[in-house]
Amino acid sequence: xxSKYYFLYIILGLCFANISCKKYLDVPxxxxxxxxxxxxxxxxxxxxxxxxYSQMPFEDFKYSPARQFFDDWLVTPGTNEGxxxxxxxxxxxxxEGWARNGAYWVRAFNLLRDANNLLEKLPSYKANFSDExxxxxxxxxxFTRAMVFYALAKRYGGIPLVTSLLQYPEKDAAQLEVPRxxxxxxxxxVLADYDMAIANLNEASPVKGYANKYVALGxxxxxxxxAGSVAKYNRITGFGQKTGVRVIGFDxxxxxxxSKKYFSEAxxxxxxxxxxxxxxxxxxxxxAGDKEAQYQNMxxxxxxxxxxxxxxxxxxxxxxxxxxxxxxxxxxxxMGGNGYSAGNCPTLDxxxxxxxxxxxxxxxxxxxxxxxxxxxxxxxxxxxADAEPRLRANVIFAGDVFKGAVMDVRRGIYxxxxxxxxxxxxxxxxxxxxxxxxxxxxxxxxxxxxxxxxAGHKSLFLSQNGTTHEVVTLPDGTKMNGGGxxxxxxxSDLTAAFTGFMVRKWLDPNLPQELVxxxxxxxxxxxxxxxxxxxxxxxxxxxxxxxxxxxxxxxDLQQVMYDAITNIRERAGADPLTGMSExxxxxxxQVIRRERRKELGFExxxxxxxxxxxxxxxxxxNGFTQSDGAYYRGLYPFYSSVAxxxxxxxxxxxxxxxxxxxxxxxxxMIPGDEVTKSPVxxxxxxx
Numbered sequence: 001x002x003s004k005y006y007f008l009y010i011i012l013g014l015c016f017a018n019i020s021c022k023k024y025l026d027v028p029x030x031x032x033x034x035x036x037x038x039x040x041x042x043x044x045x046x047x048x049x050x051x052x053y054s055q056m057p058f059e060d061f062k063y064s065p066a067r068q069f070f071d072d073w074l075v076t077p078g079t080n081e082g083x084x085x086x087x088x089x090x091x092x093x094x095x096e097g098w099a100r101n102g103a104y105w106v107r108a109f110n111l112l113r114d115a116n117n118l119l120e121k122l123p124s125y126k127a128n129f130s131d132e133x134x135x136x137x138x139x140x141x142x143f144t145r146a147m148v149f150y151a152l153a154k155r156y157g158g159i160p161l162v163t164s165l166l167q168y169p170e171k172d173a174a175q176l177e178v179p180r181x182x183x184x185x186x187x188x189x190v191l192a193d194y195d196m197a198i199a200n201l202n203e204a205s206p207v208k209g210y211a212n213k214y215v216a217l218g219x220x221x222x223x224x225x226x227a228g229s230v231a232k233y234n235r236i237t238g239f240g241q242k243t244g245v246r247v248i249g250f251d252x253x254x255x256x257x258x259s260k261k262y263f264s265e266a267x268x269x270x271x272x273x274x275x276x277x278x279x280x281x282x283x284x285x286x287x288a289g290d291k292e293a294q295y296q297n298m299x300x301x302x303x304x305x306x307x308x309x310x311x312x313x314x315x316x317x318x319x320x321x322x323x324x325x326x327x328x329x330x331x332x333x334x335m336g337g338n339g340y341s342a343g344n345c346p347t348l349d350x351x352x353x354x355x356x357x358x359x360x361x362x363x364x365x366x367x368x369x370x371x372x373x374x375x376x377x378x379x380x381x382x383x384x385a386d387a388e389p390r391l392r393a394n395v396i397f398a399g400d401v402f403k404g405a406v407m408d409v410r411r412g413i414y415x416x417x418x419x420x421x422x423x424x425x426x427x428x429x430x431x432x433x434x435x436x437x438x439x440x441x442x443x444x445x446x447x448x449x450x451x452x453x454x455a456g457h458k459s460l461f462l463s464q465n466g467t468t469h470e471v472v473t474l475p476d477g478t479k480m481n482g483g484g485x486x487x488x489x490x491x492s493d494l495t496a497a498f499t500g501f502m503v504r505k506w507l508d509p510n511l512p513q514e515l516v517x518x519x520x521x522x523x524x525x526x527x528x529x530x531x532x533x534x535x536x537x538x539x540x541x542x543x544x545x546x547x548x549x550x551x552x553x554x555x556d557l558q559q560v561m562y563d564a565i566t567n568i569r570e571r572a573g574a575d576p577l578t579g580m581s582e583x584x585x586x587x588x589x590q591v592i593r594r595e596r597r598k599e600l601g602f603e604x605x606x607x608x609x610x611x612x613x614x615x616x617x618x619x620x621x622n623g624f625t626q627s628d629g630a631y632y633r634g635l636y637p638f639y640s641s642v643a644x645x646x647x648x649x650x651x652x653x654x655x656x657x658x659x660x661x662x663x664x665x666x667x668x669m670i671p672g673d674e675v676t677k678s679p680v681x682x683x684x685x686x687x
Contacts, residue, residue: 087494139200146193228262238685267540298393333485336516373421374647390572410484416459
């Protein structure tokens with residue numbers, strides 16, 4: 001049966017790829033599936049939709065900013081949003097698709113053709129289906145077109161709005177050229193297509209994996225938040241040289257009204273889902289005041305197929321369709337047979353977003369006492385003992401337990417005196433320097449090189465990589481490697497916890513060790529969940545309130561914000577809001593954005609958030625902006641053999657990965673060959 005489907009996919013590919021099957025086949029074989037067969041019953045439609053869904057621009061386990069969609073393996077989701085760094089991260093990761101040369105521009109129009117073909121041809125076969133079936137299939141076509149236009153719009157701004165089936169080669173080539181629309185026209189088309197999908201789709205998916213009315217409402221709320229944010233916050237605009245059309249940015253005369261319209265649509269879509277009562281936050285193991293239960297609840301929610309929070313998931317199953325998330329992100333000490341690990345290392349900047357961590361007045365983690373000496377801990381986990389459980393469900397830190405093993409994360413062993421406390425380690429020639437100009441790695445410090453105050457007394461012992469270790473004999477006679485099994489190991493090996501952390505979210509706690517391999521993971525990716533809907537409603541409500549706009553449905557906007565954030569924080573074990581006033585004004589919007597970063601980290605959401613907010617290039621990060629080239633920070637655990645205590649050093653991560661993006665780069669370049677060969681496709685202005 002499987003081989004039959006593969007054969008049908010091949011035939012479909014020939015028939016839909018802008019070519020004529022008759023051109024290649026003088027006499028069609030009797031087993032070719034034609035359009036009449038596909039549109040004759042639900043079985044044929046399932047085949048047609050399967051083809052469309054295989055090309056859908058879902059940002060899941062097979063998506064990365066570098067390689068875009070449909071990759072056979074995973075790199076590091078979340079890179080360059082401040083949540084995590086990876087061995088493949090760096091300056092180039094700011095440019096979408098640097099490893100694939102903007103290939104989605106071309107692939108998008110292949111799927112668009114399938115959607116338009118369904119919209120134009122299916123009405124001729126309406127009698128083959130019930131009204132409910134027919135309407136749903138039409139809704140699927142609109143949903144697909146909305147998803148394609150949305151994926152293109154957030155990357156390129158104004159795009160060619162191909163809303164009819166282009167006939168090739170029957171039509172003259174000049175008639176097939178479609179210029180880029182304005183950005184505002186593009187977002188209006190995204191809105192119109194989602195609305196048509198919502199009007200036609202069933203309330204429940206007739207087949208697992210299909211869309212439904214609430215799936216479309218969820219993605220509409222997300223897309224309209226993006227549109228509203230660009231209309232409000234984008235500062236650059238420009239016209240195409242070939243057409244004179246405003247292909248990026250909004251007309252200043254219409255931008256404010258457009259922003260309010262899009263935020264209103266985002267709010268209505270999200271609030272429709274909330275009021276439906278069909279979904280709720282996952283709390284099957286949640287218990288008030290029980291941090292362990294709250295942590296386990298948030299771990300389990302990503303693996304429970306019956307979760308009431310899941311609105312839409314992308315499912316995987318070995319051997320036909322699997323992914324490699326565990327193989328690339330497993331802690332090094334549990335490394336699988338492929339030799340990869342820790343590909344996604346959370347940053348200290350991300351960890352500091354969470355509640356329950358002792359912090360300095362500037363919001364950075366507190367690792368020094370009032371005398372400027374390291375705080376000492378009995379166990380490495382003690383520094384996070386009071387943190388909200390959601391952090392532990394996102395991030396693996398030193399001393400925590402995963403798959404029954406204690407996670408051995410240690411940057412080094414300090415053997416020096418502890419009398420009077422341990423002074424900061426990043427000292428070279430007697431000068432403490434935690435700036436970019438200071439020591440990059442700990443093997444440059446005085447404590448390691450036995451210089452300065454440590455002259456003749458080497459007091460810091462390290463592991464340079466996973467196999468070369470400096471070994472310390474402890475006071476009880478046992479021996480300990482300088483570095484932990486998971487590192488960090490400086491700059492020589494980035495398959496370890498080089499920020500001091502490893503990702504926890506999505507890792508399968510029950511996957512047998514022998515199956516931690518590329519293309520062997522089966523966990524589903526949650527593309528849309530109820531927590532995001534609550535956050536979408538809260539953010540849209542905040543933006544509408546800031547704009548002085550009336551509530552679209554008469555509900556109190558402040559109450560909508562308060563209920564959404566309160567419920568999410570309660571489930572997460574975070575600090576409760578002090579009151580409704582905490583969400584008022586611009587301050588309230590920033591509270592909502594912070595909550596979004598904590599809740600949706602590592603879900604391919606936050607990078608798009610900071611891009612639509614237009615803050616990625618300009619927000620200060622450790623003294624830099626990404627227009628300058630910004631750096632992130634790590635938290636490095638050390639063991640004091642004399643005190644039998646642990647301490648932490650916070651500072652720039654040792655690999656010194658630098659991230660740059662300019663304001664212009666919010667709009668990605670159109671592939672150059674597409675611009676060159678077309679008389680109407682404009683490159684981004686000024687690029």
